[in-house]
Amino acid sequence: MKIFVIMKRTFDTEEKIVINNGKISEDGAEFIINPYDEYAIEEAIQLKDKHGGEVTVVTIGNEDSEKELRTALAMGADKAVLINIEDDIEDGDQFTTASVLGEYFKGQEYDIILGGNVAIDGGSGQVGPRLAEALQINYVTTITKLDINGNTAVIGRDVEGDSEVVEASLPLLVTAQQGLNEPRYPSLPGIMKAKKKPLDELELDDLDIDEDDVAAKTKTLEIYLPPQKAAGKVLSGELNDQVKELVKLLQTEAKVI
Numbered sequence: 001m002k003i004f005v006i007m008k009r010t011f012d013t014e015e016k017i018v019i020n021n022g023k024i025s026e027d028g029a030e031f032i033i034n035p036y037d038e039y040a041i042e043e044a045i046q047l048k049d050k051h052g053g054e055v056t057v058v059t060i061g062n063e064d065s066e067k068e069l070r071t072a073l074a075m076g077a078d079k080a081v082l083i084n085i086e087d088d089i090e091d092g093d094q095f096t097t098a099s100v101l102g103e104y105f106k107g108q109e110y111d112i113i114l115g116g117n118v119a120i121d122g123g124s125g126q127v128g129p130r131l132a133e134a135l136q137i138n139y140v141t142t143i144t145k146l147d148i149n150g151n152t153a154v155i156g157r158d159v160e161g162d163s164e165v166v167e168a169s170l171p172l173l174v175t176a177q178q179g180l181n182e183p184r185y186p187s188l189p190g191i192m193k194a195k196k197k198p199l200d201e202l203e204l205d206d207l208d209i210d211e212d213d214v215a216a217k218t219k220t221l222e223i224y225l226p227p228q229k230a231a232g233k234v235l236s237g238e239l240n241d242q243v244k245e246l247v248k249l250l251q252t253e254a255k256v257i
C-alpha cells in the first residue's frame, strides 16, 4: 500500500508567542509537528503494519523542517520529502500549499494520503480538502476511525460530538481528528534508524512549478494577540455584604445589569 502523510511544522502554541511587525516571531519559538499530523503519522504506520507497503511523509517548508521530518521517520515512517520553497516564495497561503502539494502528488502513485484536520497555527483546515480537489480524489475530514479492506475504506468521523460512519473508495485523502489513535513516541532505536532513512529535498523547479502559478490568493492583513485580561476581584466579608457589593460592581463597573 502506498501511504503518504502531509505534515506541517508549526510553532508550539503552548509556548509564549511574540508578534513582531505583524508576524509571529520565530526567534525563541519552539517548533513541533502539528499535533493533528501526529495522529496522521501514527495511523499511517498502523496501516503499513496491517497491510504492508510504505509510508512517506511530505512537508512544504525550509531546511529547519528536517528536524520534524526526522521525528516522523523515527516514529516509523520509511521516507521523507522536504519541498523547500524558502528561496522561491515569500508569502504563501493555503492555495499555495495545496497547489504545490498537488503538483508533487501528480507525479506519485498513492492509495491514501493522510493529513491533520487543522494546523494549530494557521488553523484554516483547508489544505487537505483543497489538495484532494486538486487531485480529484475522494476525501473525508476529521476522522476518528479507519478500516481499509481492499479498495474500500470504512471511516468513523467526529461530527461536533456525534459520530458518522462513511464508506469511500481508494485513492482517498483523510484528515485526522483527536481520538483516532495514541501517537507513539520515537524510540531510541527508531531515532538511530531515522538517521539513515531517505530524506529527499525538492524545490519548485524540480516539480516544474512556476511561482506565479502558486502565488497566494489571500493576504494576511493583521495578526494580533488577544487583549490582556484584567485581574479578577475576590469579595470578602459577610455574605449579604458580598452580594450587595457584587450587584453594585455589576452595575457600575461591568455595566451588565
Ligand SMILES: Cc1cc2nc3c(=O)[nH]c(=O)nc-3n(C[C@H](O)[C@H](O)[C@H](O)COP(=O)(O)OP(=O)(O)OC[C@H]3O[C@@H](n4cnc5c(N)ncnc54)[C@H](O)[C@@H]3O)c2cc1C
Residues within 6 Å of the ligand: 006, 007, 008, 009, 034, 036, 037, 058, 059, 060, 061, 085, 089, 090, 091, 092, 093, 094, 095, 096, 097, 098, 114, 115, 116, 117, 118, 119, 120, 121, 122, 123, 124, 125, 126, 127, 128, 220
Ligand atoms: C511559501 C509559503 C509562505 C508562507 N508565508 C506566510 C506568511 O507570510 N504569513 C502567514 O501567515 N502564513 C504564511 N504561510 C503559511 C500559510 O498561510 C498556511 O499556514 C499554510 O498554507 C497552511 O494553512 P493552515 O495553516 O491554515 O493549515 P490547515 O489547512 O489548517 O492544515 C491542515 C493540514 O494540512 C497539512 N498541511 C498544512 N500545511 C502544510 C505544509 N506546509 N506542508 C505539508 N502539509 C501541510 C497538514 O496535514 C495540516 O494538518 C506560508 C506558506 C507557504 C507555503
